[in-house]
Amino acid sequence: MATQLGKPMRWRALALGAFVACCCSAFGLVRLAAAADDAEDSPALPANDQVIEANTEQMMSDGKRTFRYATFGDESWWGGTLGLHRAIEGSRFGGVGPGVSPATALAVGLKVDVDSLPPQLVAAIKNGKVDLNDPATTLGLLQLNAVVGVTGFFDSQGNLSSVGIQCALCHSSVDNSLAPGIGHRLDGWANRDLNVGAIVALSPNLTPIATLLGVDVPTVLKVLNSWGPGRFDAELELDGKAFRPDGTTSAVLIPPAFGLAGVNMHTWTGWGSVTYWNAFVANLEMHGQGTFFDPRLNDASKFPVAAAAGFGNVTGDADRITSKLAALQFYQLAIPAPQPPAGSFDLAAAQRGQTVFSGQGKCASCHVPPLYTEPGWNMHAPADICVDDFQASRSPDGRYRTSPLKGLWSHSQGGFYHDGRFATLGAVVDHYNACMNLGLSAQQRSDLVQYLDSL
Numbered sequence: 514m515a516t517q518l519g520k521p522m523r524w525r526a527l528a529l530g531a532f533v534a535c536c537c538s539a540f541g542l543v544r545l546a547a548a549a550d551d552a553e554d555s556p557a558l559p560a561n562d563q564v565i566e567a568n569t570e571q572m573m574s575d576g577k578r579t580f581r582y583a584t585f586g587d588e589s590w591w592g593g594t595l596g597l598h599r600a601i602e603g604s605r606f607g608g609v610g611p612g613v614s615p616a617t618a619l620a621v622g623l624k625v626d627v628d629s630l631p632p633q634l635v636a637a638i639k640n641g642k643v644d645l646n647d648p649a650t651t652l653g654l655l656q657l658n659a660v661v662g663v664t665g666f667f668d669s670q671g672n673l674s675s676v677g678i679q680c681a682l683c684h685s686s687v688d689n690s691l692a693p694g695i696g697h698r699l700d701g702w703a704n705r706d707l708n709v710g711a712i713v714a715l716s717p718n719l720t721p722i723a724t725l726l727g728v729d730v731p732t733v734l735k736v737l738n739s740w741g742p743g744r745f746d747a748e749l750e751l752d753g754k755a756f757r758p759d760g761t762t763s764a765v766l767i768p769p770a771f772g773l774a775g776v777n778m779h780t781w782t783g784w785g786s787v788t789y790w791n792a793f794v795a796n797l798e799m800h801g802q803g804t805f806f807d808p809r810l811n812d813a814s815k816f817p818v819a820a821a822a823g824f825g826n827v828t829g830d831a832d833r834i835t836s837k838l839a840a841l842q843f844y845q846l847a848i849p850a851p852q853p854p855a856g857s858f859d860l861a862a863a864q865r866g867q868t869v870f871s872g873q874g875k876c877a878s879c880h881v882p883p884l885y886t887e888p889g890w891n892m893h894a895p896a897d898i899c900v901d902d903f904q905a906s907r908s909p910d911g912r913y914r915t916s917p918l919k920g921l922w923s924h925s926q927g928g929f930y931h932d933g934r935f936a937t938l939g940a941v942v943d944h945y946n947a948c949m950n951l952g953l954s955a956q957q958r959s960d961l962v963q964y965l966d967s968l
């Protein structure tokens with residue numbers, strides 16, 4: 514890996530050296546000299562290749578920053594409209610209610626980025642010297658920009674004046690290196706601990722959501738509290754359907770946002786490409802300020818809430834989203850699925866399971882390695898996989914997207930399939946065995962599970 518990374522790094526040094534030489538000759542000479550040393554074993558890149566290299570670097574850093582830190586102006590919704598920051602600070606700091614302590618924040622699945630904490634604070638947390646039951650500590654963490662996916666805005670007196678959210682809120686976790694919920698960022702991981710509904714339900718003013726959905730505030734609260742950890746319902750604000758016919762929540766599992774390069778249609782039900790969905794989410798779900806266009810949402814019979822609210826054609830004075838979409842997509846596609854931890858599966862069984870996956874199990878006919886989804890149009894009618902059409906019918910195409918399977922081990926919490934209907938991979942395999950009449954033996958099924966755990 515190190516040698517693979519070595520080359521582009523030197524190329525970048527070259528491009529940078531050349532750039533600096535033009536603008537600032539004294540420093541530039543030093544850079545060029547260093548670059549010349551490096552160039553011995555790697556020839557200088559042609560000019561246009563250098564442009565592409567530099568662009569790659571720029572897109573990566575811009576995209577990462579957007580994914581982690583951009584609120585797209587959505588603080589005007591979360592703070593300004595719903596007043597969520599007032600619930601976070603609590604009445605002691607001028608807000609409402611008891612406030613949100615770090616212990617409460619961690620309990621609803623929020624994560625803390627250890628790399629944003631000064632060393633003294635890390636040491637104090639290690640030694641149990643930080644009061645995790647005091648909302649003041651949460652405000653301190655927000656001031657350090659250390660709460661993953663949440664940005665606090667502070668006025669000149671140091672009071673919390675608003676709060677906004679980021680992609681990282683739902684699609685990042687941490688490695689728990691310091692304590693449970695506190696560690697280094699894991700971008701792209703599905704945060705299956707996060708109770709989005711419980712967090713939104715803290716907002717002092719839910720009337721705007723009630724008005725949008727055409728219901729009362731107690732109903733909004735009932736819906737938000739029905740989601741549970743690891744789930745969110747992106748279609749609620751389109752069709753107003755909060756519950757499945759069996760009375761359980763219509764919120765789906767938060768999917769990972771890694772391992773998506775090469776995958777055509779995205780989301781459980783294939784709404785569009787990564788960049789389509791990013792624009793959708795930033796505008797319609799996060800309530801950022803931007804431009805969004807999708808005439809499919811003007812279908813008032815399928816999407817009554819969206820059609821009435823004009824979600825199919827969003828324009829505004831300020832657009833803080835569109836200019837970020839290119840780099841955001843670039844960064845997301847660069848996030849690989851994580852490797853399973855050593856010893857987390859039985860290698861010999863996994864190897865036998867691979868044979869089942871591509872042979873008798875017929876899995877590879879849809880989950881085509883190494884993408885583990887179909888190259889091309891990766892969508893299926895519900896009957897193809899023997900499931901009901903409730904969630905599929907809430908999307909434009911009425912189908913389910915073949916899930917890419919890499920990194921499955923990292924999001925087993927909450928179960929599998931869009932609604933977590935299968936608690937374990939064993940249950941998924943049993944489902945296919947029955948649905949497709951595969952006739953897999955108990956041994957083959959358990960080998961197949963080991964293979965899935967190895968992806």
Ligand code: HEC
Pocket residue numbers: 678679680681682683684709744745746747748765766767768769770773778779780781782787790791794795799841845
């Ligand atoms: C409140 C939680 C939440 C936030 C914030 C959020 N997402 Fe998502 N994301 C979801 C859920 C839930 C889905 C699945 C939606 C569905 O299928 O109905 C999803 C789906 C996706 C997918 C599709 C994954 C796949 O397997 O195809 C991508 C890509 C994605 N989100 C990226 C983003 C980006 C980029 C942002 C920031 C602009 C973002 N999300 C913000 C919850 C969230």
Ligand code: HEC
Pocket residue numbers: 781870874875876877878879880892893897898900913914915916918921928929930931932938941942945946961965
């Ligand atoms: C006809 C195409 C097709 C075949 C064949 C197929 N799958 Fe799937 N698979 C899908 C679709 C579509 C989904 C998405 C279901 C959903 O979102 O509810 C899926 C989802 C999954 C998931 C859940 C992923 C997640 O993130 O929750 C697993 C695991 C899986 N399949 C494994 C397998 C295995 C193992 C086999 C072979 C025994 C197999 N699949 C055969 C189409 C297929």
